[in-house]
Amino acid sequence: MAELLFWPVLVCYGEAAVGYLGDARRPGTAGRAATWGVRVGWLVQTALLAVQAAREAGFPWGTWAGSLNLFVWLVVGAYLIWGCRKPYRLLGLGVMPLAASLLVVARAGGGTGVGTRSHYSNLFLVLHVGLVLAAFAGFTLAAALSGLYLWQERRLKQRATTILRRPAPSLATLDHLAGRTVTFSLPALTLGIAVGIVRLVDSGDHIDALVVVTLATWLVWAAYIVLRTARGWRGRRAAYVALAGFALVILVRLALPATHFA
Amino acid sequence: MRLVLVGTSHHHAPIELRERVALDREQGRELAGRLAAGGGEAVCLSTCNRTELYVAGADAEATERAAVAALAELEPQVEQALYRLHDHAAALHLFRVAAGLDSLVPGEGEILGQVRAAYELGTTSTLLDRVFRQALHAGRKVRAQTAIGESPASVSSAAAALAEQVFGELAGRAILLVGAGKISEQAARNLLTRRARIAFVANRTLDRAEELARRFGAEPLPLERIEDELVTADVVVASTSAPGYVLDAETVARAVRQRRGRQLLLIDLAVPRDLDPAIHELAGCYLFDIDDLEAIVAETLAGRRTEAERAESIVNAEAEKFHEWQASLDIVPAIASLRARAEEIREAELRKAEGLLGRLDEGQRKAVESITAQIVNKLLHLPTVRLKQAAAAADGVVYAEAVRHLFGLGEDEH
Secondary structure: OHHHHHHHHHHHHHHHHHHHHHHHHOOOHHHHHHHHHHHHHHHHHHHHHHHHHHHHOOOOOOOHHHHHHHHHHHHHHHHHHHHOOHHHHHHHHHHHHHHHHHHHHHHHOOOOOOOOOOOOOHHHHHHHHHHHHHHHHHHHHHHHHHHHHHHHHHHHHOOOOOOOOOOOOOHHHHHHHHHHHHHHHHHHHHHHHHHHHHHHHHHOOOOOHHHHHHHHHHHHHHHHHHHHHHHOOOHHHHHHHHHHHHHHHHHHHHHOHHHHHO | OEEEEEEEEOOOOOHHHHHHHOOOHHHHHHHHHHHOOOOOEEEEEEOOOEEEEEEEEOOHHHHHHHHHHHHHHHOHHHHHHOEEEEHHHHHHHHHHHHOOOOOOOOOOOHHHHHHHHHHHHOEOOHHHHHHHHHHHHHHHHHHHHOOOOOOOOOHHHHHHHHHHHHHOOOOOOEEEEEOOOHHHHHHHHHHHHOOOEEEEEEEOOHHHHHHHHHHHOOEEEEHHHHHHHHOOOOEEEEOOOOOOOOEOHHHHHHHHHHOOOOOEEEEEOOOOOOEOHHHHHOOOEEEEEHHHHHHHHHHHHHHHHHHHHHHHHHHHHHHHHHHHHHHHHHHHHHHHHHHHHHHHHHHHHHHHOHHHHOOOOHHHHHHHHHHHHHHHHHHHHHHHHHHHHHHHOOOHHHHHHHHHHHOOOOHHHO
């Protein structure tokens, strides 16, 4: 019965995606409605996850689809930190359609229902899955910020006459926020991977494709931080690195997990 | 009370005429006081684009004549250029003015403060208090719910807005002025209002650079030293009268290599241009010349006009509310008189029946009081509702007169 909560979440996120599109064309009411859609949808999704956790007495998102559902919640939660502010509504145009689509994929994979209980311990799942997903959510937000940076920079380079008609966050702010988000997310991924490797060594399992690509993802984001701080890579170049990192995040989240969870 | 507006603006009179009827604050206060003498109300709104008298009086024609005479006294020729509006039309005009919809640049924000100042200096009571408060509310609402005032309307404010698009908050951002003329100064002042810091003033003549730098608390530089400061500056504003480029792309490229990815905005306000257009191709450099800025301003003004359509509907709704309120001023006394008369009759009839009621105990007496009051209320409920509805329509005054006539409500009750 609680899984019926999926539908209001999808409606809210879908409404937000459409609302942000409307706001991009004509700023105002559509943007405000979209922001409320995100807030309400996220609260309902929180309730859905809480019901799942209570029913399973632990961490029921160890499956691929379940973790995808949790990932969507983390992404939207991270977006909510800034997304409700007017200049950041354009960010919603990137984040909310992705969130709504991933939610549908999670549903199709059974991730919004309660599946079979994982044989892993709750502590391991919270540390490994929770930390990795939280980091990926942060990277997704950083990629969205970087995408918005590239869009805004392109308008400046093209000297678009409409540049002052559509309020957007400044280049410096977007660059700074993306950098800060990655700075917080990378340690979470590092810890999540470390916990996974400890369990891998302990159980004598072998390294699969997902582990390899996750390590590659870590390398790209670590390079992002190093290049920013040591080589002064900011702005456009940093944004391209962030988008490359995000492509790996999507690969890890959608294409490769089947073998890992099996 | 009737609301009367008499005035002239940039739509109706050239500057030569407007300046002759322009009033400073004290003159405006004095004129409003004079027009309101004898129990009326008056506000004088005088800006560089308009001089308007808002006057409330019992007789609209006489009030209008007095206002016209007051302005004609300042300049007889202005009479031909005056507009005269009454009640709803006058309120709608004021609301449009407060919202910036009647301004030379649609949506300009200064007018709202000018309307507030005029209101505070005026002699006001019920009618003008209401219409001015509602005008200020309409002005704020338009600015909150539309983007009419968000975009810049001049080249220098567009330059400052572009700086905000690149850096966000400009507080503490270092500005390098290249050229120490009027245009540089104007652009600098616009950036200063956004709390940017004028760090350097470079000029071919160092004396002039020193003079401007002193005013802004900046460091004066000869043009040859610009390259050194390009590493630390965030915004470069150039407006010299040099015949060629003051800064070429190679010089900027050398500085960019030391900036560690920090963005650099360059504004070229000079004709012929001071900054090599190839600078715009460098990573992290954004160069806008005067043509770019003028195109942006033209676009934002077009955007303001689109937003103005939304603002008009907000203003119309507010004017409609005022109209309903003003109409109720005619009806409310009639309703009050009608209810008072009915209550008077009820009490008189109860007194007449005192002999019969004397035999009733306290509880029964209260029941009779309550029943008669309910009968009166029920009888008057529908006429009251209909009168209020009529007040919202154009025939409120006619209904009020009809009620007074039908129920014989005395002159003293008007």
